[in-house]
Amino acid sequence: MKNNIEAPTLEMHIKEDLGLTVNSIEIKNVTVSFKTPKGKFDAVKDISLNVRKGEIVSVIGHSGCGKSTLMNTISGMVKPSQGEVLANGKRVTGPGPDRGLVFQNYSLLPWLTVYQNIYEAVDSVLKDLNKSEKKTLVKDTLKMVNLYEHKDKLPGQLSGGMKQRVAIARAFAINPSILLLDEPFGALDALTKSSMHIELLKLWNLDNRDKTIVMVTHDIEEAIFLSDRIVVMNNGPAATVKAIVDVPLIRPRHKKEIVHDPEYMKIHDQLLAMLMDKLSIADIKSNI
Amino acid sequence: MKNIQSNILAIVYFLCGIGALLLFWEMSSRFTDGELPGPVPTWEVFSELLKDPFYDFGPNDKGVGLLLWGSLVRVTYGFLLGTLVAVPFGILLGSSKIAMNILNPVVQILKPVSPLAWFPIGLAIFQSAPSATVFIIFITSLWPTLINTAFGVSTVPQDHKNVAKAFGFSKFKYVVKILFPYSLPHIFTGLRLSIGVAWLVIVAGEMLSGGMGIGFFIWDSWNAGSMEKIIGGILIIGIVGLLLDKGFSVLQKSFSYEK
Numbered sequence: 001m002k003n004n005i006e007a008p009t010l011e012m013h014i015k016e017d018l019g020l021t022v023n024s025i026e027i028k029n030v031t032v033s034f035k036t037p038k039g040k041f042d043a044v045k046d047i048s049l050n051v052r053k054g055e056i057v058s059v060i061g062h063s064g065c066g067k068s069t070l071m072n073t074i075s076g077m078v079k080p081s082q083g084e085v086l087a088n089g090k091r092v093t094g095p096g097p098d099r100g101l102v103f104q105n106y107s108l109l110p111w112l113t114v115y116q117n118i119y120e121a122v123d124s125v126l127k128d129l130n131k132s133e134k135k136t137l138v139k140d141t142l143k144m145v146n147l148y149e150h151k152d153k154l155p156g157q158l159s160g161g162m163k164q165r166v167a168i169a170r171a172f173a174i175n176p177s178i179l180l181l182d183e184p185f186g187a188l189d190a191l192t193k194s195s196m197h198i199e200l201l202k203l204w205n206l207d208n209r210d211k212t213i214v215m216v217t218h219d220i221e222e223a224i225f226l227s228d229r230i231v232v233m234n235n236g237p238a239a240t241v242k243a244i245v246d247v248p249l250i251r252p253r254h255k256k257e258i259v260h261d262p263e264y265m266k267i268h269d270q271l272l273a274m275l276m277d278k279l280s281i282a283d284i285k286s287n288i
Numbered sequence: 289m290k291n292i293q294s295n296i297l298a299i300v301y302f303l304c305g306i307g308a309l310l311l312f313w314e315m316s317s318r319f320t321d322g323e324l325p326g327p328v329p330t331w332e333v334f335s336e337l338l339k340d341p342f343y344d345f346g347p348n349d350k351g352v353g354l355l356l357w358g359s360l361v362r363v364t365y366g367f368l369l370g371t372l373v374a375v376p377f378g379i380l381l382g383s384s385k386i387a388m389n390i391l392n393p394v395v396q397i398l399k400p401v402s403p404l405a406w407f408p409i410g411l412a413i414f415q416s417a418p419s420a421t422v423f424i425i426f427i428t429s430l431w432p433t434l435i436n437t438a439f440g441v442s443t444v445p446q447d448h449k450n451v452a453k454a455f456g457f458s459k460f461k462y463v464v465k466i467l468f469p470y471s472l473p474h475i476f477t478g479l480r481l482s483i484g485v486a487w488l489v490i491v492a493g494e495m496l497s498g499g500m501g502i503g504f505f506i507w508d509s510w511n512a513g514s515m516e517k518i519i520g521g522i523l524i525i526g527i528v529g530l531l532l533d534k535g536f537s538v539l540q541k542s543f544s545y546e547k
């Protein structure tokens with residue numbers, strides 16, 4: 001691991017003092033191409049996007065359009081073929097402890113218990129803590145996601161939602177300043193999903209809303225409820241940003257109430273129109 | 289309740305199978321006019337052997353238990369040596385493309401050779417039949433373990449590697465927490481196959497080397513003209529082979545994880 005946790009640079013401090021916005025993520029003209037048997041394949045093309053410190057941004061788009069790929073360039077799991085990504089002002093060259101990652105498919109190690117899955121990540125990232133500090137941290141994080149009673153179970157014994165919570169706890173435990181969540185609530189039922197939304201916002205609030213969160217989702221309601229901005233992507237290949245939608249709803253937002261907010265409905269319709277434009281009846285007919 | 293029921297059922301099926309075998313055996317015996325001894329006379333000779341299985345009246349007259357024990361000891365030595373070589377090489381092959389490219393052709397050429405063909409080489413090297421027998425078991429045990437270990441190591445899923453990358457696992461942590469746990473079930477599959485083939489080969493090896501082991505027992509019984517003893521020996525070999533396989537299957541299960 002090359003990147004270290006570093007205090008925000010001097011430049012960031014000065015900007016903050018001057019009341020200027022500080023970008024925690026800067027994506028600059030990023031193109032990602034994969035080598036495939038059929039030749040070069042551009043997954044995303046020339047994407048630029050800034051995410052401010054403390055902002056919650058959702059990325060939404062049809063499956064296969066390159067959302068995970070874009071997330072992976074921020075996390076450092078995938079190298080852009082062109083362009084660059086800055087995280088906290090530093091060029092991303094690989095994964096780093098300043099960015100916590102929740103994979104789309106949980107990626108838990110099946111032979112480790114819930115506790116061990118989190119512990120190994122903590123042990124590996126937070127080298128400065130001693131053993132008992134690490135243990136306490138893991139336990140606290142498990143309690144936070146209501147998994148403490150299940151700490152000795154193996155991932156194979158958990159439901160999809162529980163696995164997702166373990167993956168989230170693992171990312172949270174290392175207390176990164178940037179959280180990257182790839183469809184983190186996709187496998188959850190509506191009730192669990194709602195309570196996880198609240199948990200996520202609670203954590204974000206606890207931290208003075210300092211954490212930057214980028215989240216991939218399919219769920220329009222979820223995106224509006226959680227985000228400050230929503231990035232809508234075009235369909236791939238060579239996907240780009242189609243639009244960025246602001247969500248100026250005042251926080252704290254209440255699930256039951258915001259759905260009646262005219263602003264909410266406007267954004268909802270706008271997003272729906274953008275994602276569904278291919279599915280008009282005329283299109284379906286012409287396909288038959 | 290379900291479990292007990294299915295266990296009882298399994299026992300019933302087992303007894304049916306044994307019953308069918310005994311019936312077939314008895315019929316074959318009658319068909320050949322007793323040239324092939326039936327279950328009853330075999331049992332008479334065989335139970336006599338089992339009364340004192342560990343007697344030792346010199347090099348060419350030992351109890352069947354003692355001979356069996358000798359075979360097991362040789363298989364164990366050969367198998368352990370083979371494992372000690374095959375697992376590290378398997379890891380090397382599985383984790384390095386270059387090593388794979390260099391060693392794979394060698395493995396491919398040597399693997400199909402009957403282990404018995406190595407017997408003269410073993411004799412030449414060690415100048416002793418028992419050591420040469422251990423040597424062929426060593427060779428036998430190499431291939432399945434090597435190949436399965438290499439397969440396990442080379443197929444660690446990208447998901448697991450991503451965890452290591454994302455959280456910056458050290459090389460050591462990667463090996464201990466990801467590579468080994470993932471490969472272990474594959475390694476044990478290799479070991480189980482190896483012990484199976486080793487037990488097949490030991491009998492043939494001892495028939496070749498003479499003077500020792502359960503293989504010699506069979507050959508000696510043939511020279512003594514006792515079909516009853518030969519069939520008894522076959523049953524012993526079968527049962528021991530089954531127990532070895534069951535033992536390794538238990539090991540294999542205990543080192544597997546739930547998916």
Ligand SMILES: Nc1ncnc2c1ncn2[C@@H]1O[C@H](COP(=O)(O)OP(=O)(O)O)[C@@H](O)[C@H]1O
Nearest residue numbers: 034036043062063064065066067068069070236
């Ligand atoms: N490692 C890879 N090699 C080749 N193609 C890939 C790879 N990863 C993703 N892709 C392709 O890139 C496109 C975008 O994938 P992805 O980012 O996973 O989409 P999303 O997360 O939006 O569903 C898809 O067409 C996918 O097949």
Ligand SMILES: [Mg+2]
Nearest residue numbers: 067068104182
């Ligand atoms: Mg995806």
